[in-house]
Amino acid sequence: MKRIVILGAGESGAGAAVLAKKEGLDVFVSDMSKISDKYKKLMNDHDIEWEEEHHTKDKILNADEIIKSPGIPFSAPMIQKVIEKGIHIISEIEFAGRYTDSKMICITGSNGKTTTTSLIYHIFKSAxxxxxxxxxxxxxxxxxVAESPHKYYIIELSSFQLDNMYNFRANIAILLNITPDHLDRYNNCMQNYVDAKMKIIQNQTEDDSFIYWNDDPIIKKELSRYDIKAVKCPFAELKEKGAIGYIEExxxxxxxxxxxxxxxEELSLTGKHNIYNSLAAGIASNISGIKKDIIRKSLSDFPGVEHRLEKVTKVRGVQYINDSKATNVDACWYALESMKxxxxxxxxxxxxGNDYNAIKELVKEKCVGLVYLGADNTKLHKFFDQMEIPIKDTHSMKDCVTACYEMAKSGDTVLLSPCCASFDLFHNMEDRGEQFKTLVKNL
Incomplete structure (x- = not known):
């Protein structure tokens, strides 16, 4: 019997364990952190062996194949031991793809993934x-795939998930953009990160479609390096040669x-970045045969995504916006660009490994105050203090919201768009956004 060991017992790991068990494989799950009660129950209900807060070397290194949580870096000691032993490492998505023939609509990019994925899902559900x-x-x-299979799946893919995908095939692949992100996980080498993103088109055939932003300089450069078999479906803000989706008059x-x-003006999502997201979603839906009236209505009534330019409330004439999903510099650029x-x-x-030069001019143009929120704000001080914009330094969300309340005047917008990951002070970006919203609503 083939032995599958799963490292990491979060959503992807626990789900992979259930599928492996269903397929009759010998399954073991190990997590260096504490496993949530939700996933313990799921694994116990399926009689799956697991351990938490440590790794038992002998139970892991006898695996025929390892399914690795996308959050575990390759530098982790146990992953290094697995690599040294030559055990094949795959992602949960790669594993699940072996057991389904459903149509896969896959979305990646440095920014806009969640919004575009959610919008496409909204359109498909509406249809x-x-x-x-x-x-x-x-x-x-x-x-x-194990318990509630569907004919179509709309899948948001991070570079970490794409790293360990080999035979998985996207029937519709969407590449929104490529800008510097997660370089700390890629030896501070941009090309390594780019290569991971481009894996979304591997295994595509002439029966598949590849939707991408035609104006992205990195994508343009990379396309010349690949023998793309899928039908190319480029989009752009303005009509230009080759683009099949655009804005005109x-x-x-x-x-x-x-x-x-x-x-x-009928599009529910506003801002230049959301034009691209809406074009990618519309093209994917059109390719999938969804009726025009459904696409039109869905693009008009999509409610948006939590933690992405989410309007929280107004206090004393000040609009508070939660953009906690902006975990890189370019995401913050898009948010600032949309501010009026x-x-x-x-x-x-x-x-x-952020380079804040990308938002420097927009900060000068749009910002009347900066509030730093982090365990260590040294890098922010070094870059932004010289711009002579009023600054407050904070190390908790409570102090941050208080500082914003004191700085803001009627007509201003307080924008949480941090450019950074959340793990220094918060469990994740959702926790950061929820704390912000709770404190703002209590002002």
């Missing part, structure tokens, strides 16, 4: 399609496979 939401969002693909337009258009009022910007967290 009555049998569809599941998976990857970095929703229930793990493996658990759905205030209209949102898609040319292929069937012509579609609507007024740009003076901004108090909250920055900080676990730095991932």
């Amino acid at each position: 009555g399609y049998d569809v599941g939401l998976a990857g970095n969002i929703g229930i793990s693909l493996a658990l759905q 205030g209209k949102y337009k898609i040319e292929k496979p069937t012509p579609f258009n609507m007024e740009q 009022t003076p901004v108090i910007l909250i920055l900080g967290g676990k730095d991932k």
Whole structure:
């Protein structure tokens, strides 16, 4: 019997364990952290052996194959031992893909993944399609394949998940953009990160579609290096040679496979970055045969994504916006670019090798105050203090919100768009956003 060892017992790991057990494999799950009660119960209900807060070397290194949680870096000691022994490491998505023939619509990019994935899922659900939401969002693909299979899956893929994918095939692959992110996980080498993102098109055939942003300089450069078999479906902000989705004279337009258009002002998502997200989602839905009236209505009534430019409330004439999902510099750039009022910007967290030059001019133009929120704000001080914008230094969300309340004037916007990961002070970016929202609503 083939032995599968799963490292990490979060959503993806526990889901992979259930699928492996269902397929009759010998399964063992190990997590260096404490496992949540939810996933303990799931594994116990399926009679799956697990351990927490340590790794038993002998029970791991006898595996035929390892399924690694995307959050575990390759530098982790146990992963290094697995590599030394030559045991094949795969992702939960790769594993789940072996046991389903469903259509896979896969989305990656440095920014906009969650919004685009959620929007496509919204359109498919509105059209009555049998569809599941998976990857970095929703229930793990493996658990759905095991217990509640769907005809279509809309899957958000991070570079970490793509790293360990080999034979998985995306029927529709969407590459929104590539900008520096997670370089700390890629030996501070941008090309390593780019190579991971480009894996989304591996294994595609002429029956598949590849949707991508035509204006992205890195994508443009990379396309020349690949023999792309899938049908190319580029989109751009403006009509240009080759783009099949674009904005023209205030209209949102898609040319292929069937012509579609609507007024740009009818789109529920605003801001330049969301034009791209909406174009990618519309093209994917059009390719999948969804009726135009459904696409049009869905693009108009999509409620947006929590923690992404989420309007929280107004206090004393000040708008508070939760953009906790902005965990890199480019995501913050998109948020700032969409602001129409003076901004108090909250920055900080676990730095991932950030270069803040990308937002320097927008900070000068839009910001009337900066509030640093992190365990160590030294790098922020070194870069931004010289800009002569009022600054407050904080190390808790409570102090941060208080500082914003004191700095902001009626007509301003307080924007939590941190550029950084959340793990220095918070459990995750959701925890950061929830704390922000709770404290703001209590002002």
